[in-house]
Amino acid sequence: MVSRDRLRGSRVRSDKRLRRWILRKAGAAGVLVLLIIWSGAVVAAAAPLGTPVLRAPAGEYQELMVPSGMGPIEVQVQWAARGGGSALYVLDGLRAPRDHSQWVSDTDVLRHFAGDDITLVFPVGGHSSFYADWYRPSSTNGQATTYKWETFLTEELPAFLARYGVSRTDNAIVGASMGGGAALTLAAHHRDQFRFAGSFSGFVNPTFPMWNEAVRAAMWDEGRFNVDDMWGPAGDPAWTRHDPTVQAELLRGLPMYISAGNGVPGLPDVPYGAGNTVNAMGLEAMAMTAARIFGDRVASLGIAARVDIGNGTHTWPYWDRAIATARPMILDALGAG
Template sequence: MVLTSCVGGAVVSAAPVGTPVLRSPAGGYEELFVPSGMGPIKIQVQWAARGGSSALYILDGLRAPHDHNQWTSDTDALRQFAGDNVTLVFPVGGRSSFYTDWYRPSGTNGQETTYKWETFLTSELPDFLAGYGVSRTNKAIVGASMGGGAAMTLAAHHRDQFRFAGSFSGFLNPTFPVWNEAVRAAMWDEGRFNVDDMWGPVGDLAWSRNDPTVQAELLRGLPMYVSAGNGTPGALDLPYGVGNTVNAMGLEATAAVGTGIFRDRVAALGIPARVEIVDGTHTWPYWGRALATARPMILDVLGAH
């Protein structure tokens, strides 16, 4: 089976499935389609500048578009790592999915396929990228908002794959009473998705499994960068307008509470982690800045300078 990719708007053939490629391309950008149980999943890839095997998975937010990952359009992530020897991998799609394996399709919006994002990100995608010489084990994972908590959860449960995890304004304590209702409301607002079809009723073990604060012990020894804003707007909010800024202030104030709970939990357990609550709101420019802060840590851990 030969897969296709899009390079600069042109469709080209990718490597046949099962065909070994000894090393990834040195630099450049591609869009590939990866076979999965959910159907073909698009990924945007910026190859390591010098053909290295390390990778950084970058997860989108709750409103993840179907055609691109917002990190590639709303931040300078591609430019930040353009000269680095690490392959950036941006999964496309999965809005309101929390990048987790759902119990069943959402019964409130006609969804036909059950989300199985953990399976994709930790099995199907690394198997596919291995054909390009990308390591299954020398990887980092970060995300913003929905993707932030998911990055921490995936790293916690797949320590054999991820050597660094980062969360920027993430949902880090979804089992907390205020947060679980916030998750329900956010998913309903973004596509009429039903949280009960994702993790079952509150109290189901799936909630705890996907709560980075509850699973903090599994993160022991993993380099981490966790950040959130305190809800205070700044110059980076100006292009978004007053209405969006007010909404982003409220969302980020809530994210700061969850981040503080996570910070206190890892501190109580004696788990080293870099956790920062800084000025800022729930807006892409701040997440781009957080990624820039995390970049030296990621490169050091992966040996990807």
């Protein structure tokens, strides 16, 4: 949740070079060609509902602009290696950048799933959103648009991707930190869409006494967001709805992987420096407590879930390790192994 943002790695994308070449050579005509080829909104609107649109070659990487009630949302995609329809949605943490997913820049997730017949879907943005539908825009930072991330991830984005041949029902969802609890919440309330859910260092019990104030402090620190505009004050039903531990019964029968560290730093923490590491230790201690509470809750209900607690802090290298561990489970749940 507080891990240091890194600059996105230099990825050579031939479509961007071709885009610039067309603009230079064809002027206004080139703009029209680009709209037809690259604008997901234009292409999707032109195609009959349910008709798959030609997409990038199997296994390739692409960036899409997806229309939504919040405005256009960038979505980074690595298409299934053999054209399969299964998809894995991968959610960012609290510091989600506006121009890329940190999963793409800060982990080897693309390489982990290279060759797998599953499309990786990385929504870009969601800074301090908990990937939820908010009551209203944040009143403390001048936010103009109400976050409606649940609507985007479960209605608008699946409908858009369906026109590219991606299934609306054969999906998995995972996330780190803020995205971890959100992944379980979205899966709980949208069982028709998700067949697997994973939380890596997620805060999966936000109604635990006083943890709502920890969420409040974190969101204020990360962008001056007001948690009351998201889920209301403590005790509002929205807090209960977005608490995977409370909603555990809705997850019955869903394959799940929950991981957290014990707050003990290791070699992966060295590049982050002492200050960030101390902060990451404290956050991971909270995530570990939440993971254990969740594990105890599902065990008491007889609900199966894999819960792993190991060494590590609240830092991207450990989440890279977690998604690599989860990979066989994800492929198995989606029948894409």
